[in-house]
Amino acid sequence: MNNTLPETMKAVINHGPHDYRLEQIPVPTRGPGELLLKVEAVGICASDLKNWAGAAKFWGDENRPAWSETECVPGHEITGRIIDLDDEARAHWDVELDDRVVLEQIVPCWDCLYCDNGDYHMCAPHMMYGFKRANPGGMEEYMTVSTNSLVHKISKDIPPAHAAFAEPLSCALHAVERANIKFRDVVVVAGAGPIGLGMIAGAVAKSPAQIIALDMDPRKLEIAKKTGATMTINIAEQDAVQVIKDLTGGYGADVYLEGTGHPSAVPQGLNLLRKLGTYVEYSVFKENVSVDWSIISDDKELDVLGAHLGPHCWPAAIRLIEAGKLPLDEICTHQLPLEDFQKGLDMVESGKESIKVSLIP
Template identity: 70%
Template sequence: MSNPAEIPQTMQAVICHGPENYTLEEVPVPTPGPGEALVKVDAVGICASDLKCYHGAAKFWGDDSRPAWAETEVIPGHEFAGTVVQLDDLAAEKWKVGVGDRVVSEQIVPCWKCRYCLRGQYWMCGPHDLYGFKRRTPGAMAEYMIYNVDALVHKVPNEIPAHHAAFAEPLSCSLHAVERANIGFDDVVVVAGCGPIGLGMVAGAKSKNPAKVVALDMAPHKLEIAKECGADVVINIAEEDADKIVKDLTDGYGADVYLEGTGHPAAVPQGLKLLRKLGTYVEYGVFRDDVTVDWSIISDDKELDVLGAHLGPHCWPAAIRLIESGALPMDKICTHQLPLAEFQKGLDLVGDGTSSIKVSLIP
């Protein structure tokens, strides 16, 4: 346990007051309870879901059809890395970490009591407390944060740059989507989107050693990075006929697996079209708008397996190893690091989407 006298009493933090109403404020440094850790935030990434929340599409106050999953008066930020500055013996023993260690925490804080948690399906926990979305679990757009007593915590080598270590969160999500697809050696796998999630999907799919990994995007520089992540074929969908190219690669049948990581409504019917009969569609994108498709393609026409994917359960150690291995062009993926005070610029960069891939704040 560190010397509490060395820890300041106040810190800078971004506070969500509602849609498009985020402010940088001076707030008290939180105090860890039994079995918790106080962590100095080294880096926090900005995710598409952070942007969705910022613009008010997160159903802050809920509606009759779907409960709210984001609350106001909370510190955002759910993909992060930090350094332990204070913890008790219970936390140290539970997580096998100590003061000075660089650590990440999975974005969900399970209750460990609901039906899903008791069945080992903690990533679908009923209460679903996520860092940065609920007041019970403040996030990482701050100088310090608490790793909750119920959290899943992983140690990261200190030599990994902080903004690279924070990428373990989106990368674990990508790897979970890949696992959901059950990729085989003879499969042609198509990945839609070469943003943070899509590039991780490319790398994860390539590690399964399928026949081909095909990456789709409209940005030439992102497609070049996809090649470095393992894509065998890249297709600029603004200039090339993806359907024809994929059909040519597969003797006219279509792709075996389609992984959707863009969150763009047009990517859904695109995937249904590109897949062969009895193919597998995995959805990971964060959509801001409702998506409508012809479901007869899924049933009568092709009998597709359509799967969802959520968070990155059981994939964090693999994501950390992949980052540590140096196999990914992390400096090209982590394009922007900004001070915490420039959080608005960071949100705008993510919203624009043309000049950045992964934007991180460095408190």
């Protein structure tokens, strides 16, 4: 280990629902084949907020198991510089000292049914950075990267918060891939937050006929236009279902990508899709959602698909970020010191001031 490093570091520790604390803990020592990173940025997302609130309680279902262990360091949208490694790590990830890297949030076992089939993002043990003590997350000054991890190099010429955006962007791109968008399609993206804006950027690369962004915040809708939306609808002022039906001769949209996490966005999507349309869900909901399943089956025969994490999409996400395809200065609105982690969580919960909030350890 680098002898110039301090013995202790600042880290956010999860002690239970609404009980995260900034503490001094020992700087970790990497094991054989592992990396030691100086964390440069870690984003805060809806799942971090859900975790902070106490996952089971957040769902309103005390029988639902919590996502996270206590005494864990949260944070899974991570970028950092490599400050210590060995030859095994060099060969495994094709990295070198001082490379900037981003980490996929999942740490696969590489030995279960899903990993064997190439679906590593659905790994049965499902270890993830920031949720288990065995894989501390990025809300700390230094962290180790275990040998099962997926590591990608990213440019050192972009701001750290932009590099950390590779995680939500990869997730959004996976949702776009699930949608199987065609050139003729009218695509509707619900929500112009980090995931929704990433969906718009991904949809642009598929060249559909229309990309329509829905939100209630005029500022976010303007950023959606800069990201590539061909049309925006403020759902606080207009009936999105009627507007889209009028636009499509009464039929409805071909594809609906849901990225708000608000229960009302689910029936909205089912109602504004045409028959044989495609609905892709990528949200962390605060509560259970009920819908009329007859719309999905008897009325429209919809394809309803889920999307989880960003498997195989990280190289594309990194290319989009490095090429400047998204207005990241306007998307990555707030960068806060680690000491202000609670302010960051509060900003994400409110959603009124920020789009993407990152901590800079």
